[in-house]
Amino acid sequence: MASTSSFAFSSNTTYDVFLSFRGIETRHNFTSHLHAALCRKNITTFIDDILERGEGISPALMKAIEESKNSVVIFSENYASSRWCLDELVKIIDCEKKLGRKVLPIFYRVNPSDVRKQTGKFGEAFGKVKENSKHSLDGVEKWRTALMEAGNLSGWVSSDSR
Template structure:
């Protein structure tokens, strides 16, 4: 028997998404559908834009059984989203939480290989975080890892 225990959960689902891309459409509809089915969902709609990722948000990730990561064109442009993603994947490893990527109007291989808007965003982050290249590399690794998880592609009909 293991000497560790998985902490209790508070949410069924944690939704990670780029608000500018999907909040007023796909994510709102997804959250409403989950709520209608009695699924307790954490949505970061009460957090202020531009602030450093909060301990409350990190705790919500750890207290969620599943994280749905809505990867959209602008997802990688947000350092907040990338920090969230990194924590989600850490929680997957250390707490055995599930991660389900949703590729919203993007090609999963663009995420995996950091092409298109993902390449552009990471180049900008590389300049902004020039003194912290390890952080940018961790984000690249996280994007590659999440893109290798079986998920849903909105372009599949």
């Protein structure tokens, strides 16, 4: 990702990149380094710490996804334990299909097949959120489908923070 040529650019957007990640796992290491590198390249990046106080998180995040040319999804071991992350992913995949946005997955210390099939520790995290979810079966199926589709995308596999 050293050059901007791999990113899709269009005129009706606010951000070049939307970063989707599980904050407690990657915010202060991998994600912060990636965010800094994108900023150094003058790539306008949405990261959730730029939300204004008092702004509703869900609508603001959904709007930012719609207004982003690309989404970089950092799949970590507990990404699927967050309903917020899963809802973001559903929206990201929806924007890929309907608006032609580009989705760039990074598999941070997880295997892409574990994301695709919801297996291993990644699958265990997804199982817990399903058990604790008040979402309908339709909502859970949307999460599962989004994970499968994202896991099938060509991306980067990182076994360490470098």
